[in-house]
Amino acid sequence: MSHMPLPDPQVLEPAGCAACATSPARDFAITMAFQPIVDVATGRPFAYEALVRGLDGSGAGAVIAGIGCDAIYAFDQACRVKAITLAAELGLADTGALLSINFLPNAVYEPRACIRRTLVAARRHDFPLDRLMFELSEAERLADDDHLARIVREYRSMGFTTAIDDFGAGHSGLALLARFRPDLVKLDMQLVRDIDGDPARRAIVRGVVSMMRELGVRVVAEGIETRAESEALATLGVTLQQGYRFARPAVAALPAIAA
Template sequence: MAFQPIYDAGAGRVWGYEALVRGVAGESAFEVLSKVSPEQKYRFDQDCRVKAVELASRLFPAGEELMLSINFMPKAVYEPAACLRATLLAAKRYNFPTSSIMFEFTENEEVSDTEHLTNIITEYRKHGFTTAVDDFGAGHAGLGLLVDFQPDLIKIDMQLIRGIDTSPARRAVLAGIIGIAKDLGITLLAEGIETEAEFRVLKAAGIRLFQGYWFAKPAFEALPPVQLDAVSAVAGRVS
């Protein structure tokens, strides 16, 4: 697993880290996942969760409240309660609080059974996990996804973020998403930030959580440093 920080512009600190699948030779998540057969999905999904919790328990500084974000595949979850057992056992074994774990699923994975997905999120919340939708705005369901259920957090896809400082259309779409999220009580996170200009526009629009190469690239089995003083200085000038 590799880890990429999520920055909280309101608090001026790292909010958490997303655990990202990597091959032992540095292969990307896409390369690794492309080799996972449908029959292997459940076991692979379970192993990734356990590995993420194990590494986070070792890497996260003691005493700091940090979130661990783990991706999961809805189609690999056959029964929510049963599929959580390995995660709960890992959290207990490594003394990692379940309240510090966020599960995110990508909107790019087509979900035909929304009732099943709703059951997953309900079960996860029952155990104190935070839930999130990744790549929002670039996948199959779009805003229709929010009609059936409301996650705790939405990660706005980088395709809506890229060049937003020079795109009135992107800013208009973002304003709509911000309004909907506010009405539904959903936290927003802007992912894929690559420039200071993108960060400035999004921070001014009211986004609080950020992730992207501008802050730090993922580090293999390590926590990459974020130049907090420099980022906070920019955030302060935008406020």
């Protein structure tokens, strides 16, 4: 696999972003658990999502709840660096899969400046940029839609894959799609739960898949727990799937994928 050249972090740090230039790196008691997104057509991992965990075993919700507004930038940066560091140590890029990182758009002041520490971590560990995917949750309250669109444009121009997570969980999904085209959308688990026995859910997902195909956006289903759910989604054309059916998140490890 050929690696995309890494831009010089100094070149990408324009003057004027004081938070990026002066905010010190902070230590957070965090690690990452990894869960695969599986291409059921091949049985191989398409990506591994990095999910923040506390060193005491606490989940993402508890960790994020303890982060104050004044620390959101430093926390977002720390999560990116930790995810890349662990992924490199685990040889994730050698699997051919992407590394999916959840990012906080309200913590990104200026996209090309605030990516600096991500680039430094990637360069330090020789992790290819074209193996990075950034997920934005539809459920997150955004301060500025124009700012988000700018982030996505800049990220895609630097070779990153972009995704909207929890699609269908809130009311902004279609509006976000109208503003920008991510590479992927991840259907919220409430849309796919028990889909094998629910005609209404199948009709909704069938419509979403058709719309995304026309837009050139790939669809991922998350929260898959049973073989029947997986097979129903594959029949609808959703072959990228994530959930306990395939593997539970593993702390600082790439879990085996269930057949």
